[in-house]
Each structure stands twice: as C-alpha cells, then as structure tokens.
Amino acid sequence: xxxxxxxxxxxxxxxxxxxxxxxxxxxxxxxxxxxxxxxxxxxxxxxxxxxxxxxxxxxxxxxxxxxxxxxxxxxxxxxxx
Amino acid sequence: xxxxxxxxxxxxxxxxxxxxxxxxxxxxxxxxxxxxxxxxxxxxxxxxxxxxxxxxxxxxxxxxxxxxxxxxxxxxxxxxxxxxxxxxxxxxxxxxxxxxxxxxxxxxxxxxxxxxxxxxxxxxxxxxxxxxxxxxxxxxxxxxxxxxxxxxxxxx
Amino acid sequence: xxxxxxxxxxxxxxxxxxxxxxxxxxxxxxxxxxxxxxxxxxxxxxxxxxxxxxxxxxxxxxxxxxxxxxxxxxxxxxxxxxxxxxxxxxxxxxx
Numbered sequence: 001x002x003x004x005x006x007x008x009x010x011x012x013x014x015x016x017x018x019x020x021x022x023x024x025x026x027x028x029x030x031x032x033x034x035x036x037x038x039x040x041x042x043x044x045x046x047x048x049x050x051x052x053x054x055x056x057x058x059x060x061x062x063x064x065x066x067x068x069x070x071x072x073x074x075x076x077x078x079x080x081x
Numbered sequence: 082x083x084x085x086x087x088x089x090x091x092x093x094x095x096x097x098x099x100x101x102x103x104x105x106x107x108x109x110x111x112x113x114x115x116x117x118x119x120x121x122x123x124x125x126x127x128x129x130x131x132x133x134x135x136x137x138x139x140x141x142x143x144x145x146x147x148x149x150x151x152x153x154x155x156x157x158x159x160x161x162x163x164x165x166x167x168x169x170x171x172x173x174x175x176x177x178x179x180x181x182x183x184x185x186x187x188x189x190x191x192x193x194x195x196x197x198x199x200x201x202x203x204x205x206x207x208x209x210x211x212x213x214x215x216x217x218x219x220x221x222x223x224x225x226x227x228x229x230x231x232x233x234x235x236x237x
Numbered sequence: 238x239x240x241x242x243x244x245x246x247x248x249x250x251x252x253x254x255x256x257x258x259x260x261x262x263x264x265x266x267x268x269x270x271x272x273x274x275x276x277x278x279x280x281x282x283x284x285x286x287x288x289x290x291x292x293x294x295x296x297x298x299x300x301x302x303x304x305x306x307x308x309x310x311x312x313x314x315x316x317x318x319x320x321x322x323x324x325x326x327x328x329x330x331x332x
Contacts, residue, residue: 114290114293115288115289115290115293116288116289116290117290118290118292119290119293120292120293120296120297121297121304121308122307157312157315160308161308161309161312164305164308165305168301168305179301179302179305181298195287197286197287200285200286200287200288200298201286201287201288203298204286204288204293204294204297204298207297207301207304207305208293208297210308211304211308214308214311214312215308215311217315218311218312218314218315219315221315221318221319222315222318222319222322225318225319225322225323226318226322
C-alpha cells in the first residue's frame with residue numbers, strides 16, 4: 001500500500017515540476033511549485049523524517065510561495081519564453 | 082500584495098478561523114518541540130506564515146501597529162541575543178559556551194527540578210531565540226517585499 | 238536542440254535511478270548512516286539531556302554551534318534583503 005502511494009507521489013513530483021517549467025503564467029508556476037513542496041513534504045513524512053517534512057511544509061510551501069508572489073507582483077506576470 | 086480586501090467572508094475566515102489556528106499551532110510546535118517533531122525554525126516559520134496571511138488578506142491596523150517594522154527588527158535582534166546570551170550565561174560559571182548544564186540561575190531549580198532542569202531551560206531558551214529570529218526575519222522580508230509600488234517595465 | 242535537452246534529461250534520470258539501485262534499505266541497521274555516531278545519540282539522549290525528541294536534542298544541545306551558525310545565516314540574509322529593499326523604496330520616492 002505504501003509502495004504504491006509513494007510511487008504515485010513521485011510521479012506527481014515530476015509532473016508538478018514540469019508544469020512549473022512549462023506554464024506561461026508565472027502565478028500558476030508558483031502555485032505548481034507550492035504543490036511540489038507539499039508532495040515532497042508528504043514523501044519525507046512517509047519516510048519517517050517528520051521534522052524535515054514540517055520544515056519543508058512551513059518554508060517551502062508557505063513562505064517561499066509568498067516571497068515568489070511578492071517578487072512577480074513587482075515585475076510582469078507573463079513569462080516571455 | 083498587502084492590500085485590504087472588503088469581503089465579510091474573507092474577514093471572518095481569516096480573522097476567526099485561520100490566523101488564530103495558525104498562531105496556536107506555531108506556539109504548540111515551539112513548546113512541544115522537545116517531545117514531538119518541531120522546534121525553533123518550524124515554529125518561527127509557522128508564526129510568520131500566520132502574520133503574513135493576515136497582512137495579505139485583511140491587513141488590520143492593530144496588526145500593523147502590534148508588529149510594525151521597527152518592532153520586528155527588535156524581535157529579530159532579541160532572538161539572536163537570547164541565543165547568544167544563553168551561551169554566554171553558561172560561561173559565567175566556568176562552563177563552555179552553550180553548555181547549558183551549568184547555567185548560573187538559582188530560580189531554574191524551582192521551576193524545573195532535577196539534574197537536567199537547566200538543560201531543559203537552556204534548550205527551550207535557544208528554541209525561543211531561534212523562533213523569534215526566524216519569525217522577525219521572514220515577516221520583515223515579506224513586509225518590505227509586499228509594499229505597494231508601480232510595476233516597472235524592464236526590458237530583457 | 239530541444240530533443241537533445243530531453244535526451245540529456247532522460248540520460249541523467251537513468252543515471253540517478255541506476256545509482257540508487259544499490260542504496261541500502263530504509264531503516265537498515267547496517268547502513269553506513271546508522272553505524273557511526275548515530276546510535277550513540279539515540280542511546281544517550283535520555284540520560285544526557287532528558288528530552289524525548291532526539292532530533293531536537295541533537296540540534297539544540299549536541300550540535301548547538303551549528304544551529305547558532307544557521308540562525309546567524311538567516312539573520313544575515315534578512316538584514317541583506319532589508320538593505321536592498323529599503324534602498325529601492327527610497328529611490329522610488331525620489332524619482
């Protein structure tokens with residue numbers, strides 16, 4: 001059971017990172033990165049590293065997203081490439 | 082980014098449900114860090130996330146006054162001083178730097194009796210210091226980053 | 238060019254997967270990470286410090302110099318960010 005769940009989470013990890021790379025809307029990229037951090041934290045919690053998961057979810061999914069949103073709110077929202 | 086939105090539902094959800102829950106969970110992670118996963122970094126990040134959420138959505142005047150920018154700087158520096166001062170306090174009674182077992186305060190024995198009481202207090206003091214430093218730093222960075230200004234058209 | 242990039246990414250992923258094939262199992266007591274100084278911490282934390290959470294004990298007591306350094310790194314980064322952003326705000330007001 002845990003094996004299949006972890007495999008699905010690894011797939012989701014790759015999928016969200018590809019979405020964050022490919023999407024034109026930078027706000028959507030930030031949202032995708034937040035999902036990436038959440039999935040990574042879930043994987044860490046499944047591995048038993050609960051402290052690392054808590055840090056990842058507080059910093060990676062919470063504050064980094066806010067910092068990136070603050071950054072793209074001072075530049076243009078669309079990516080040019 | 083730090084705008085005030087006039088939505089009754091948003092005010093209710095943020096003010097009554099989310100921000101108190103986040104702040105309470107941050108304090109829980111700090112105080113319970115010795116027996117369950119958690120600690121200073123996580124608690125500081127969670128507390129800062131609660132403050133940032135209230136700044137981004139409702140942006141109340143009381144919150145701005147309570148955690149104004151000079152006060153956040155003071156909080157950050159106080160956290161660092163608490164950490165470094167705990168280490169120096171152990172040196173006054175002949176121990177090494179950050180050796181909590183010999184902290185020279187008599188009142189610790191009344192709060193946490195036992196041989197390891199001073200170690201508990203020392204660990205808790207530096208966790209509080211880390212929490213204050215991380216909380217102040219993150220809140221300050223987001224506060225300055227989110228101040229309103231014109232989006233500038235940059236080439237390239 | 239894009240096909241080359243995709244090929245390079247797939248080759249790197251295959252390299253990582255092939256390298257991870259021989260990693261020790263999760264929780265293996267004979268893994269290199271579990272035979273060094275780690276078991277000492279797990280055994281001695283209870284009598285040395287009296288804290289149930291071994292991670293907190295290592296971070297805050299055994300390795301408190303490291304944590305002090307980390308906190309100073311965060312503090313210094315915050316101060317640097319602060320100076321950059323304060324200067325930008327002042328420039329905006331002048332122009």
